[in-house]
Amino acid sequence: xxxxxxxxxxxxxxxxxxxxxxxxxxxxxxxxxxxxxxxxxxxxxxxxxxxxxxxxxxxxxxxxxxxxxxxxxxxxxxxxxxxxxxxxxxxxxxxxxxxxxxxxxxxxxxxxxxxxxxxxxxxxxxxxxxxxxxxxxxxxxxxxxxxxxxxxxxxxxxxxxxxxxxxxxxxxxxxxxxxxxxxxxxxxxxxxxxxxxxxxxxxxxxxxxxxxxxxxxxxxxxxxxxxxxxxxxxxxxxxxxxxxxxxxxxxxxxxxxxxxxxxxxxxxxxxxxxxxxxxxxxxxxxxxxxxxxxxxxxxxxxxxxxxxxxxxxxxxxxxxxxxxxxxxxxxxxxxxxx
Amino acid sequence: xxxxxxxxxxxxxxxxxxxxxxxxxxxxxxxxxxxxxxxxxxxxxxxxxxxxxxxxxxxxxxxxxxxxxxxxxxxxxxxxxxxxxxxxxxxxxxxxxxxxxxxxxxxxxxxxxxxxxxxxxxxxxxxxxxxxxxxxxxxxxxxxxxxxxxxxxxxxxxxxxxxxxxxxxxxxxxxxxxxxxxxxxxxxxxxxxxxxxxxxxxxxxxxxxxxxxxxxxxxxxxxxxxxxxxxxxxxxxxxxxxxxxxxxxxxxxxxxxxxxxxxxxxxxxxxxxxxxxxxxxxxxxxxxxxxxxxxxxxxxxxxxxxxxxxxxxxxxxxxxxxxxxxxxxxxxxxxxxxxxxxxxxxxxxxxxxxxxxxxxxxxxxxxxxxxxxxxxxxxxxxxxxxxxxxxxxxxxxxxxxxxxxxxxxxxxxxxxxxxxxxxxxxxxxxxxxx
Numbered sequence: 001x002x003x004x005x006x007x008x009x010x011x012x013x014x015x016x017x018x019x020x021x022x023x024x025x026x027x028x029x030x031x032x033x034x035x036x037x038x039x040x041x042x043x044x045x046x047x048x049x050x051x052x053x054x055x056x057x058x059x060x061x062x063x064x065x066x067x068x069x070x071x072x073x074x075x076x077x078x079x080x081x082x083x084x085x086x087x088x089x090x091x092x093x094x095x096x097x098x099x100x101x102x103x104x105x106x107x108x109x110x111x112x113x114x115x116x117x118x119x120x121x122x123x124x125x126x127x128x129x130x131x132x133x134x135x136x137x138x139x140x141x142x143x144x145x146x147x148x149x150x151x152x153x154x155x156x157x158x159x160x161x162x163x164x165x166x167x168x169x170x171x172x173x174x175x176x177x178x179x180x181x182x183x184x185x186x187x188x189x190x191x192x193x194x195x196x197x198x199x200x201x202x203x204x205x206x207x208x209x210x211x212x213x214x215x216x217x218x219x220x221x222x223x224x225x226x227x228x229x230x231x232x233x234x235x236x237x238x239x240x241x242x243x244x245x246x247x248x249x250x251x252x253x254x255x256x257x258x259x260x261x262x263x264x265x266x267x268x269x270x271x272x273x274x275x276x277x278x279x280x281x282x283x284x285x286x287x288x289x290x291x292x293x294x295x296x297x298x299x300x301x302x303x304x305x306x307x308x309x310x311x312x313x314x315x316x317x318x319x320x321x322x323x324x325x326x327x328x329x330x331x332x333x334x335x336x337x338x
Numbered sequence: 339x340x341x342x343x344x345x346x347x348x349x350x351x352x353x354x355x356x357x358x359x360x361x362x363x364x365x366x367x368x369x370x371x372x373x374x375x376x377x378x379x380x381x382x383x384x385x386x387x388x389x390x391x392x393x394x395x396x397x398x399x400x401x402x403x404x405x406x407x408x409x410x411x412x413x414x415x416x417x418x419x420x421x422x423x424x425x426x427x428x429x430x431x432x433x434x435x436x437x438x439x440x441x442x443x444x445x446x447x448x449x450x451x452x453x454x455x456x457x458x459x460x461x462x463x464x465x466x467x468x469x470x471x472x473x474x475x476x477x478x479x480x481x482x483x484x485x486x487x488x489x490x491x492x493x494x495x496x497x498x499x500x501x502x503x504x505x506x507x508x509x510x511x512x513x514x515x516x517x518x519x520x521x522x523x524x525x526x527x528x529x530x531x532x533x534x535x536x537x538x539x540x541x542x543x544x545x546x547x548x549x550x551x552x553x554x555x556x557x558x559x560x561x562x563x564x565x566x567x568x569x570x571x572x573x574x575x576x577x578x579x580x581x582x583x584x585x586x587x588x589x590x591x592x593x594x595x596x597x598x599x600x601x602x603x604x605x606x607x608x609x610x611x612x613x614x615x616x617x618x619x620x621x622x623x624x625x626x627x628x629x630x631x632x633x634x635x636x637x638x639x640x641x642x643x644x645x646x647x648x649x650x651x652x653x654x655x656x657x658x659x660x661x662x663x664x665x666x667x668x669x670x671x672x673x674x675x676x677x678x679x680x681x682x683x684x685x686x687x688x689x690x691x692x693x694x695x696x697x698x699x700x701x702x703x704x705x706x707x708x709x710x711x712x713x714x715x716x717x718x719x720x721x722x723x724x725x726x727x728x729x730x731x732x733x734x735x736x737x738x739x740x741x742x743x744x745x746x747x748x749x750x751x752x753x754x755x756x757x758x759x760x761x762x763x764x765x766x767x768x769x770x771x772x
Contacts (some may be wrong), residue, residue, distance in 0.1 A: 040714075040723055040728030048719075048727050054444040056730075077561060080717045080727070085622055089717075092626030140634030178729050180737060205408065207422050212351050315409070315732045 024096050024154040024228070024235035024287055025069065033075050037095035040080040042177070043201040044310040045101050049146075057309040058099040061120055061226050061243060064208050065097065068242040068287060073298040079126045083152060087112055090229060096291035099226040101195070103153045113230040120225050120302075122322035122331050124218035125157050126196035128203060131211050133190060138217040146237035147180045147189035154194055164302040177202065195222055201316045238285055244275040245292035248274060248334040249301035251325050256300035263293050274337045281337060292337075302332065361644065393503050397426050397739075405429035409735035424481055431744050437726055438744065441564020447492075447556065453568050455490040457482060458574065466759065469766075483578070490571065492557035496544035504540060508532035560638040563720040566748050568638075572754075573707035576645040580706070581699070582644070584653025589683065591658055600656070609651035614709055619642040622716035649706040657768055660695035693767045700760035704753045721745050 028034050038046040038058055046056040054062075054076075063073040066081050078249045079095050090098045091113070101123075102108070104116040114276060127138050135141060138161070148155050150173045162169050172189045184192040192199065202267050226243065228236045250257075252271050254262055263275045272278035276289030285291065299305045303325075310318045324330025349673035354360075358367055369758055370380040374582035400419060405411040419425060431438075461482035464475040508528040515524030523622070535613035563571065590602035609617075620641040628665055664687060692699070714723035723743040728734055 017759065039730075040717055041727035043730050043732055043735045045730075045731075047730035047733065048437070048442070049439065049722075077559075079561065080719055080723070082715065082717045084619075084715075085717045088623040088626060092623075094626055176726060178726055178738065181736065201732075201735065207412065314611060315735075 001196055010312045023028075023061075024232050025238055028069055028096055029173070030068065034062065034069065034097070035077045035079055035095045036065070036204040036303075037079050037081045037089050037100055038062065038087055039100045040082055042198070043205075044197070044314065044316045046078075046099075055309070057121065057305060058101060058226075060299050060305045060309065061099040062097070063298045064246055065239055065242045067294040067298045069238060069288075069292050071288065073294075083149075087114070090114065090227065093229075096235070097226055097228050101224045102227060104199040104223045104225050104227075105153065108227075114227045115230050115236045116223075116225050116227045117127050117236050118225050118243045119223040119224075119331075120243055121197065122196050122311060123195040123222035123224050124322075125154050125193060125220040125222060126199050126201045127215040128184070128192045129190060129215060130214055131213050135215065138215045138219065139167070141169065141191060143169070144190040145170045145172055145178060145188070146176055147183050147192045148196060149174060149180065151175065152194075153220070153222065158193055161219040176178050179317050181205070195224075197310065197316070197318055200318055201310075204317060205313045234286060238287065241285060242291075242295050244334040245274060245337075246302040246305065247332050248337060249292075249296045250303040250332075251327065251334065254296060254301055256297060256304060259296055263290075270337055275302040341497075355607040390542055393424070397424055400424075401426035401428050401430045403432050405608060406433070408735070408737050409733075423588055426740050426743075427737060428740055430737050430740055432726065434724075434728050434734075435744070437565060437728070438721055438741075438748075439566045441568060441719055441724065442562040443558060443564070443567065444556075444562065447558065450489045450492070450555075450558075454486045455570070457485065457489075466763075475705065488555075490558070490561070492555045494544065494548040494552065494554040496547040496551075496553075500537070500540040500547070503543070504532040504535045507535045560636050563638055564721075566721045566726055566745075568713070568718065568720045569707070569710040569749075570752075572638075572642060572710040572713065573647055573703075575642050576649045576706050576710075577703050579646045580649040580653045583650035584657055585688070587650060587654035588657040588661060592653065592661060606651045606654050608649055610655070614645070614648050615712055615715060617648055618712055618716050620644070622758060637718065641716075641718065645710065649702060649711075652702050652705075656695050656698035657691060658696060660691035663694050684695075696760055696764055696767070704756055707753065707756075721748065 005050060015115065018057075038054060038056075041047050042056070042058075045058045047052050059078070062076050066076045067073040079089060081095070081098070081100060083090050086098055086100055086102065087108075089095050089281055097117075098114075099120075101121070103123075104119065108114055109116055119314060127141070129135050129141075141162075146158060146169050148158055148171050158169070158171070169191075172183060174183055177194065180192055180194070183189055183205070184202075192202070193203075196214065199214055203212050203214070206212060226239055228239055248270075249259075252268065252274065254271060254275070259275070262271055263277065264273060265277045269278060273281055274292045276291070277280050280289075282289040282291045288294075299308065304316075305319075306320065307313060308324065310316045314321060320328070320330060323329050324332065326333040355364075360609060371377040400413045402411050402425070405414055405427060406429060408427060408430075411425075411429055411531055412422040415422045415425045420421045434449075438447070440451065460475065461479040463471045464473060464479060481502075484502045487501075488495055497512060508531055511531045512524050512528040515527050517525075519527070587602050591606065593599050593602070618641060621644045622637060625640055635699055640756045666685055668690065669682070672686045677685065711722045712727070713720050717723070719727055722745065725745060727739065729737060747765060
């Protein structure tokens with residue numbers, strides 16, 4: 001208490017006194033707000049609009065969790081994090097969860113003591129080159145200069161790929177995607193490499209997108225997903241199953257349009273369990289019976305969120321690809337709600 | 339015969355000087371074409387200026403203010419000029435300028451930062467223009483820091499008041515203690531009293547007063563601060579607080595008291611030896627880990643403290659330079675008048691030392707103001723951070739120069755005004771030593 005009084009006097013602005021270290025779920029409920037770490041800006045995944053509201057594919061995950069826990073998709077405090085600050089912000093408790101196109105890797109999961117609660121986007125690292133270069137495969141890139149974002153998994157993948165194929169490259173280190181676009185367009189590098197979703201988004205902004213090609217090789221697996229701190233399994237379950245609820249909703253045909261009538265009860269027991277008209281799934285998570293319904297009502301099911309933010313009708317124009325339901329040949333496979 | 343004279347008897351009327359010596363032509367001949375080297379240089383410079391303007395002016399003027407996205411901009415340019423290159427898409431500024439200025443501050447409360455800025459000018463006026471503004475406005479200047487905090491963050495008014503009370507407590511102890519226990523003891527007691535007030539009593543005081551007399555305005559969280567407002571806020575606080583701290587440090591460094599002196603030297607050299615960005619990372623990352631979990635130590639406050647300490651160290655050295663430039667006789671003159679240390683500093687040393695240091699002080703101010711943009715690296719959405727966030731909007735992805743031009747314009751206005759003011763101040767304080 002002493003400490004908090006001291007801080008309060010310093011800020012002159014009233015800082016919240018540190019609550020007792022309860023579980024994150026209780027903290028979030030007590031606070032009435034979810035602190036969700038997002039990127040400081042990535043096309044389609046997270047960006048503030050003109051009114052200062054955050055929008056995007058990762059943002060939708062935050063909003064779904066907030067709706068599931070608090071019943072209000074606007075009860076989210078978006079904390080912009082950079083590639084350097086994201087893990088510290090999560091580890092120190094500044095944020096409750098991180099939904100920042102972060103690749104699920106062994107060392108982040110095990111060594112950094114985080115828990116990835118699922119995958120909301122299966123990405124992979126690709127290459128973009130100007131068409132006039134006449135390259136059709138990444139294996140022909142011997143001696144190329146490559147624009148690469150530092151401090152990311154893409155940097156390591158690139159080194160691995162070139163070493164494995166016994167060809168050389170010259171890296172041009174850059175800090176942000178925006179810088180990369182400028183460098184690439186100015187001809188500072190022959191090749192730009194980053195996640196394929198980022199390449200597609202970048203190419204869409206070019207004056208003449210047709211003058212640039214994405215090479216067929218995808219050289220890495222980049223499962224991007226939300227993560228929470230190690231050791232708080234109740235909270236991890238909430239985030240995991242909120243995401244799964246969106247995915248299962250698409251599989252079960254629940255959309256933002258028909259959820260009203262479906263919530264009244266259907267003949268499909270799994271839909272009923274998911275939407276809380278049967279069983280006690282919400283209670284097991286420590287949430288209301290309508291938790292999943294709230295989460296789905298924010299922006300619709302996974303497919304709707306995808307289509308709205310990054311799908312083929314948006315300027316980014318990503319195909320579902322790996323991110324289709326398992327029934328359509330994709331990798332999305334939500335465990336049963338039982 | 340007798341009419342012939344070889345010497346002119348009457349004066350000729352004055353003729354106008356030749357056209358090549360006066361007016362625009364004369365000026366040009368003297369200043370631009372006074373020799374073949376200068377003529378060549380002039381022509382080259384004129385061409386350079388033309389070249390830059392020929393590129394920049396069409397970009398600025400043949401532009402689109404109304405487009406809703408970069409794509410739309412390109413369509414407009416394609417239709418109007420047949421090319422998409424070389425035209426500014428100001429639509430992004432048109433749509434986002436409020437966001438770039440205020441960040442995520444609630445739009446219905448924009449009047450509060452604006453009022454705070456206007457009051458800042460009022461509060462600064464007796465300091466900046468001492469000749470033209472009544473001395474009494476200084477009282478408002480003393481209140482202003484607390485008023486500004488209340489306006490910017492909102493909440494109950496008793497928080498800032500109880501913080502201000504700490505200074506009152508300290509001042510009271512100093513005033514009434516000096517006679518009884520001597521100056522040094524009174525000063526230590528005053529500091530101790532103020533700290534005790536802030537640590538132990540102020541929280542209780544403000545919560546009790548808030549329950550008795552709840553005067554509050556809607557509070558705004560630090561996370562909602564952003565844009566140019568954040569740069570101004572950080573800059574004003576760092577500038578305003580670092581000057582007094584810098585003076586104290588500079589005096590401390592010249593002090594005869596060993597401990598005071600070594601503390602000041604240690605602080606100055608340590609802070610100056612570390613890059614600002616490192617301090618910002620400490621503020622944003624390390625402190626989070628050191629502090630007990632759940633302590634919510636406001637990120638903007640942490641950054642403010644770090645920036646203030648950083649600029650205070652530089653300020654101290656600038657002022658020490660001013661002190662060193664004073665002739666020894668000034669110190670001895672003060673001593674011979676029987677002034678004590680603080681009187682000598684206040685009446686003789688500091689006014690002269692500060693006057694000497696004005697250019698250095700102002701350039702430190704300008705530097706720290708521009709350094710505020712570094713906070714974008716630790717994830718605060720200041721004006722640079724917002725620019726990249728705006729680029730992440732699908733409508734504006736791929737837009738660069740327009741945003742940076744706007745940001746450069748904002749910073750230029752503020753920095754240029756500071757620089758002009760410092761020149762005015764130097765002229766005003768000129769006492770003819772040159």
